[in-house]
Amino acid sequence: MLKTCAVIGSGIGGLAAAIRLAAKGLKVDVFETNTYPGGKLRESYSGGFRFDTGPSVFTMPHLIDELFTLSGKNPRDYFQYSRLDTAFKYFFEDRTCIHLYSDVERFAQEVEEKTIDSKDDFYRFLRDVEDKYNLINEVFIENSLHLVRNYFTRRVAVGLANFNKIDAFKTMEEGNRKFFRDPRLLQLFNKYALYVGSNPLVAPATLNLIPHLVVKNGTYVAEHGMYAIVKALVKLAEDMGVTFHFNSFVEEILMKDKNAIGVRVKGREINYDRIVSNMDVYYTYDKLLPGVKKPKRLLNQPKSSSIISFYWGVQGVHPQLGMHNMLFAKNEREEYDAVFSGNTICDDPSVYICITSKQVPGDAPEGCENWFILVTAPNEQGQDWEEIVKRTRKNVLAKINRMLSISLDGRILTEEIMTPPDVRTRYWSAFGAVFGNSSNSKMSAFLRHPNFSRQVKGLYFVGGSVHPGAGIPMCLNSAKILDKIFK
Numbered sequence: 001m002l003k004t005c006a007v008i009g010s011g012i013g014g015l016a017a018a019i020r021l022a023a024k025g026l027k028v029d030v031f032e033t034n035t036y037p038g039g040k041l042r043e044s045y046s047g048g049f050r051f052d053t054g055p056s057v058f059t060m061p062h063l064i065d066e067l068f069t070l071s072g073k074n075p076r077d078y079f080q081y082s083r084l085d086t087a088f089k090y091f092f093e094d095r096t097c098i099h100l101y102s103d104v105e106r107f108a109q110e111v112e113e114k115t116i117d118s119k120d121d122f123y124r125f126l127r128d129v130e131d132k133y134n135l136i137n138e139v140f141i142e143n144s145l146h147l148v149r150n151y152f153t154r155r156v157a158v159g160l161a162n163f164n165k166i167d168a169f170k171t172m173e174e175g176n177r178k179f180f181r182d183p184r185l186l187q188l189f190n191k192y193a194l195y196v197g198s199n200p201l202v203a204p205a206t207l208n209l210i211p212h213l214v215v216k217n218g219t220y221v222a223e224h225g226m227y228a229i230v231k232a233l234v235k236l237a238e239d240m241g242v243t244f245h246f247n248s249f250v251e252e253i254l255m256k257d258k259n260a261i262g263v264r265v266k267g268r269e270i271n272y273d274r275i276v277s278n279m280d281v282y283y284t285y286d287k288l289l290p291g292v293k294k295p296k297r298l299l300n301q302p303k304s305s306s307i308i309s310f311y312w313g314v315q316g317v318h319p320q321l322g323m324h325n326m327l328f329a330k331n332e333r334e335e336y337d338a339v340f341s342g343n344t345i346c347d348d349p350s351v352y353i354c355i356t357s358k359q360v361p362g363d364a365p366e367g368c369e370n371w372f373i374l375v376t377a378p379n380e381q382g383q384d385w386e387e388i389v390k391r392t393r394k395n396v397l398a399k400i401n402r403m404l405s406i407s408l409d410g411r412i413l414t415e416e417i418m419t420p421p422d423v424r425t426r427y428w429s430a431f432g433a434v435f436g437n438s439s440n441s442k443m444s445a446f447l448r449h450p451n452f453s454r455q456v457k458g459l460y461f462v463g464g465s466v467h468p469g470a471g472i473p474m475c476l477n478s479a480k481i482l483d484k485i486f487k
């Protein structure tokens with residue numbers, strides 16, 4: 001009977017895995033090299049401002065609630081959230097502002113009033129992306145793609161029979177063109193590729209299921225901010241008997257006769273019955289499994305994009321902005337070509353601005369706002385980041401001034417910056433890529449590492465670098481799959 005398990009890393013995938021295994025009755029230890037839990041889901045404080053420094057768009061909260069219910073707890077005793085009425089404000093250079101309302105009918109009305117497309121076009125699109133999601137969810141997202149037994153189910157048969165509907169042979173851009181003619185709507189829906197760090201001009205239209213998650217299911221705000229998710233999950237894990245070890249870098253996964261038998265931490269060898277790695281799979285092989293042959297084809301797939309973020313404590317309150325705002329680039333092709341082919345950022349990138357103080361009281365001092373600015377960046381390929389950050393900062397300020405008539409001159413009270421090298425060093429993400437392998441090819445779903453090791457018995461993987469992919473919902477699903485295949 002299995003008794004003990006070590007989880008390497010306390011990202012959202014590691015936390016969910018620890019809770020699920022504790023609920024199975026295992027004694028779980030989580031080792032985290034940082035001094036805090038959560039990985040990319042992190043917060044920081046500066047000059048009276050609080051920032052969620054990583055994920056900010058919160059979707060599919062039921063996947064978090066599920067961790068409490070399967071542990072026999074009431075999620076509302078740990079964690080509160082609500083649905084945003086206006087999920088996003090989308091700004092375009094022609095001065096249009098399109099509101100993404102949570103109320104689908106209201107958003108359809110917005111589409112009809114502000115674009116050349118109609119409500120019906122939008123509803124046809126919504127039905128199509130919902131169909132895609134339903135076909136793909138159980139086959140690709142909630143189950144392992146790498147176990148033969150999963151291919152002989154009714155669901156997979158239905159999925160395969162309807163393969164043409166998932167549009168794997170069109171690009172996202174081409175998929176969106178089937179429904180929309182308005183360039184602003186196309187740009188808006190193409191942007192969802194960036195939720196997984198991919199290029200909508202080449203990534204398969206299958207990814208158009210993402211708007212289903214955001215537009216149809218809604219966008220949520222966590223009471224006290226995104227980091228409240230981490231705090232609640234750590235509390236739940238501890239209530240379930242999980243022990244956390246911070247400042248504890250796992251140096252090696254110990255093996256005997258091709259079985260994982262423990263970990264080495266700070267020179268100390270500790271035995272476990274099973275090991276789950278939430279470390280980026282690229283580094284797990286590179287750093288922790290010295291004697292194991294690397295699955296090079298999977299590990300060497302092109303990586304997703306990264307980010308440059310500015311965390312600004314801003315003096316003043318700006319009613320024209322909501323919690324989530326996007327200022328679109330004038331020329332989307334130029335933007336994507338720069339990131340995905342040129343390994344740089346163009347001079348007019350799209351700029352995402354998240355202001356949690358609009359919804360979370362206390363995130364900024366009275367009369368101020370906490371601005372989290374995010375620009376998509378290429379992953380690390382030896383660029384001069386100092387030059388790129390300096391140029392991008394100047395371009396972002398100019399864009400905010402031009403599109404919103406807001407000058408931030410002398411009004412940025414505090415500043416923190418995150419670059420692709422920071423993503424690599426802080427979270428051990430290969431090449432500073434935020435979302436693991438990119439989803440830019442038709443085969444990318446099949447070219448992610450499985451949630452288990454084919455070579456080392458007793459070793460499992462969760463998190464954004466493995467199946468089914470990155471983003472909080474997918475990482476939570478990786479732990480759900482682990483739960484199904486763990487033995």
Ligand SMILES: Cc1cc2nc3c(=O)[nH]c(=O)nc-3n(C[C@H](O)[C@H](O)[C@H](O)COP(=O)(O)OP(=O)(O)OC[C@H]3O[C@@H](n4cnc5c(N)ncnc54)[C@H](O)[C@@H]3O)c2cc1C
Pocket residue numbers: 008009010011012013014031032033034037038039040041053054055056057058059248249250251278279280307309374423426427428429434435462463464465470471472473475
């Ligand atoms: C700026 C930014 C914005 C984002 N926006 C969104 C968003 O709006 N919505 C969304 O859903 N997702 C978003 N994401 C993506 C999302 O944050 C990630 O996909 C997800 O949090 C990754 O979780 P993970 O389980 O892969 O673990 P990670 O967060 O990658 O954490 C892995 C952990 O393992 C630890 N570790 C690694 N190696 C070792 C070792 N050897 N020993 C001990 N510890 C180790 C690391 O220190 C780290 O804490 C964003 C990410 C970033 C950076």
